Amino acid sequence: MSTRVRGRVWRFGDDVDTDAMAPWNTISLPFEERRRHVLQIRPEFARDVKPGDVIVAGRNWGCGSSREHAPENLKRLGVGGVVAESFGRIYFRNGIAMAFPQLACPGIHAACAEGDDLEFDVRSGRVVNHTRGTELEAPPYTDQMLAILEAGGLLEVLQRRRAAAGATGRA
Amino acid sequence: MGMTMAEKVLARASGRDAVTPGAYVTAKADRVMAHEAFTICALKLLKLGIESVFDPERVLVILDHYFPAPTEQMARGHALARELSERFAIRHFLGHAGICHQVLTERGHILPGQLVFGSDSHSTTYGALGAAGNGIGLTEMTYVLATGELWLRVPPTIRFELDGELQPGVMSKDVMLYLTGAFGTDVAQYRAIEYAGEAAERMTIASRMTLANMGAELGAKFAFFAADERTREYLAPRVGGDVPRFGPDADARYEAVHRVHVGGLEPQIACPSNPGNVKPVSEVRGVRVHQAFLGSCTNARLEDLAVAARILRGRAVCDRTRLIVTPASHQVYLDATRAGYTEILLEAGAHITASGCGACPGGHNGVVGPGEVCLSSTNRNFRGRMGSPEADIYLASPASVAAAAVAGEIVDPREFWGSP
Ligand code: SF4
Numbered sequence: 001m002s003t004r005v006r007g008r009v010w011r012f013g014d015d016v017d018t019d020a021m022a023p024w025n026t027i028s029l030p031f032e033e034r035r036r037h038v039l040q041i042r043p044e045f046a047r048d049v050k051p052g053d054v055i056v057a058g059r060n061w062g063c064g065s066s067r068e069h070a071p072e073n074l075k076r077l078g079v080g081g082v083v084a085e086s087f088g089r090i091y092f093r094n095g096i097a098m099a100f101p102q103l104a105c106p107g108i109h110a111a112c113a114e115g116d117d118l119e120f121d122v123r124s125g126r127v128v129n130h131t132r133g134t135e136l137e138a139p140p141y142t143d144q145m146l147a148i149l150e151a152g153g154l155l156e157v158l159q160r161r162r163a164a165a166g167a168t169g170r171a
Numbered sequence: 172m173g174m175t176m177a178e179k180v181l182a183r184a185s186g187r188d189a190v191t192p193g194a195y196v197t198a199k200a201d202r203v204m205a206h207e208a209f210t211i212c213a214l215k216l217l218k219l220g221i222e223s224v225f226d227p228e229r230v231l232v233i234l235d236h237y238f239p240a241p242t243e244q245m246a247r248g249h250a251l252a253r254e255l256s257e258r259f260a261i262r263h264f265l266g267h268a269g270i271c272h273q274v275l276t277e278r279g280h281i282l283p284g285q286l287v288f289g290s291d292s293h294s295t296t297y298g299a300l301g302a303a304g305n306g307i308g309l310t311e312m313t314y315v316l317a318t319g320e321l322w323l324r325v326p327p328t329i330r331f332e333l334d335g336e337l338q339p340g341v342m343s344k345d346v347m348l349y350l351t352g353a354f355g356t357d358v359a360q361y362r363a364i365e366y367a368g369e370a371a372e373r374m375t376i377a378s379r380m381t382l383a384n385m386g387a388e389l390g391a392k393f394a395f396f397a398a399d400e401r402t403r404e405y406l407a408p409r410v411g412g413d414v415p416r417f418g419p420d421a422d423a424r425y426e427a428v429h430r431v432h433v434g435g436l437e438p439q440i441a442c443p444s445n446p447g448n449v450k451p452v453s454e455v456r457g458v459r460v461h462q463a464f465l466g467s468c469t470n471a472r473l474e475d476l477a478v479a480a481r482i483l484r485g486r487a488v489c490d491r492t493r494l495i496v497t498p499a500s501h502q503v504y505l506d507a508t509r510a511g512y513t514e515i516l517l518e519a520g521a522h523i524t525a526s527g528c529g530a531c532p533g534g535h536n537g538v539v540g541p542g543e544v545c546l547s548s549t550n551r552n553f554r555g556r557m558g559s560p561e562a563d564i565y566l567a568s569p570a571s572v573a574a575a576a577v578a579g580e581i582v583d584p585r586e587f588w589g590s591p
Contacts, residue, residue: 097314
């Protein structure tokens with residue numbers, strides 16, 4: 001799985017919580033019923049988002065609960081990845097565990113407008129705004145985070161680990 | 172060089188002598204707690220051909236978010252959780268004991284210095300006993316159940332020194348809300364917290380749990396209190412053995428130390444729709460309340476019910492307001508009944524439900540409708556959290572919730588502190 005993402009920007013503000021991405025009363029529904037409830041703070045989002053689009057957010061994107069449906073909903077809607085000023089930590093880790101590229105990049109919110117053409121690479125930490133011809137540097141992923149992302153998620157890592165240990169019914 | 176509590180736990184759990192903030196370690200779990208998420212995790216394990224967990228003795232499974240099951244779908248999930256926990260030989264299936272964080276704590280499953288992974292963001296609660304409680308999602312929980320370990324970054328620690336003595340009618344929840352309001356809900360993002368100072372030392376374990384619990388609302392990875400004499404007194408009868416002392420080294424290094432004087436603090440209210448949108452009660456009073464909710468892992472312990480009983484004794488809940496009380500655990504319910512609190516609450520007009528998460532995440536037992544206002548003792552007031560996205564949720568202490576139930580609107584609970 002690639003560490004680089006390029007797409008059109010949807011821009012959100014600070015403190016968008018996991019309830020906004022995955023309301024509690026929708027999380028046991030099949031994805032097709034869940035999808036229209038995702039980020040209802042901008043009702044057009046779930047309707048108009050295109051595969052490969054990128055989310056740019058302010059501080060504390062994904063604050064709140066440990067529910068994995070939050071990054072999962074975005075990934076399944078086709079969002080290529082998220083670049084935010086900062087993330088809720090459990091949400092961020094859930095993203096890595098399911099191989100959804102996200103980068104914490106201070107300064108990104110002011111450096112982007114809705115609809116910009118944005119590219120980022122979690123391996124180098126480079127963020128390029130092609131619409132404006134500007135560039136930012138963010139702390140890149142560590143080797144361990146990259147290994148999880150490139151394997152396609154933490155369960156893939158688990159499976160490989162078992163295969164290496166000779167699948168004994170235990171990990 | 173000295174270490175913080177977070178550094179000490181992670182050094183031990185990763186088999187090192189010392190660690191410093193920013194290092195990445197693979198840490199071994201002392202305890203693993205999974206609530207309803209267990210069903211999905213166990214099914215994922217079976218799909219991968221994994222038939223056992225890393226150590227069935229260290230895993231606890233609890234059904235709390237939807238207990239008793241409000242729908243047939245949930246009932247099926249619970250039945251599956253029970254079957255799967257048998258199949259995986261889980262030693263502690265505490266299916267119906269109450270809210271996970273309360274149950275693990277009150278039953279002596281948590282010890283100072285432990286590393287605990289929980290499938291719930293408020294696993295920071297275990298920090299009240301000096302343990303490193305860490306919330307994780309389903310995929311990571313599946314991995315931990317299989318391997319018993321997880322990668323973690325060693326966090327820097329910020330320390331809140333709480334000075335002074337709380338006024339009567341002001342609770343640790345008010346301190347907590349003051350912190351989210353004054354410092355912001357991301358002040359401890361990617362960090363650990365240590366709560367210290369004379370006010371922290373004086374707090375009961377129950378009051379400490381409120382602050383450790385809502386460490387999550389400050390963004391924290393762990394939220395510790397040092398394990399002291401109070402911790403020992405609390406745990407000794409529950410574990411039937413020695414309770415280790417555990418705290419930071421005197422020369423530990425902190426990223427920041429914030430001194431907070433709590434003596435003059437007035438009751439605090441978090442307004443819609445973020446736990447950081449906090450105002451002193453004097454600026455919010457008069458807001459009509461349709462549902463007053465006393466529940467959750469934040470504030471529904473015996474001392475919280477005692478405070479509510481103190482305020483409601485000889486008073487009546489306002490006709491236009493419903494007061495719902497959901498004790499944090501079955502044990503709390505029993506203890507409150509023995510102490511006479513439940514009778515006082517019922518007499519005043521409260522509705523007491525079975526223990527569990529109940530209305531807190533909007534599951535059942537008090538879901539709010541459009542246009543309604545709920546004053547809640549819980550930890551999150553995000554839009555839609557307790558039901559309709561068109562409801563307004565305010566967060567407050569159990570004292571404020573009980574007082575509002577009587578007045579029908581947000582009021583200063585100190586006016587209700589004495590007998591009627
Ligand atoms: S009571 Fe509320 S905050 Fe606590 S574990 Fe249950 S849903 Fe989460």
